[in-house]
Amino acid sequence: MARFRYWKLTSDEVKKLTHNPDKILNWEIKGIRKPENDAIFIGIFLYRNGTPFGYEAVNGIVYYHNNIDRNELPGITKFLKERFGGEEIEKGERIFLKNSKEIYTGKEIGELAEEFDAKFNIESDISIELADVTQDELNEWSYPNSKLLPIPGK
Secondary structure, eight states: OEEEEEEEEOHHHHHTOOOOGGGEEEEEEEEEESSGGGOEEEEEEEETTOEEETTEEEOSOEEEEESOOGGGHHHHHHHHHHHHOOEEEEETTEEEEETOOOOOSHHHHHHHHHHHHHHHTOEEEEEEEEEEEOHHHHHHTTOOGGGEEOOTTO
């Protein structure tokens, strides 16, 4: 069995996925605010085995930001903390919600992306990486072959 990464998935596509949540290694919702040439974006992500924070791994939801006014950050943090809890820790352009609730179903990830887009005036796409799955399982779970991104060395 191998690892597979899908990218540029829409929230509608992700809500329809029926994968085994235990097979998700990580996911990311990257929201871009138009115009794109200003590089204004906010991303939410979750690594199953924790996100590096110095020399330790921190479990829970994390978000990052680029060219976002710092006055917006408390609203983004509040939005996520109300849904997932966790202890807020900031490092550079990333804000960790340590020990927050973790989500892995397509429905949960897709709905989060929709709410996030509406609340913060962004347009998101979603990436998901899975492990220990077969191509037949991915087809059964409704993953679109056209959005499969090869993993170098795999």
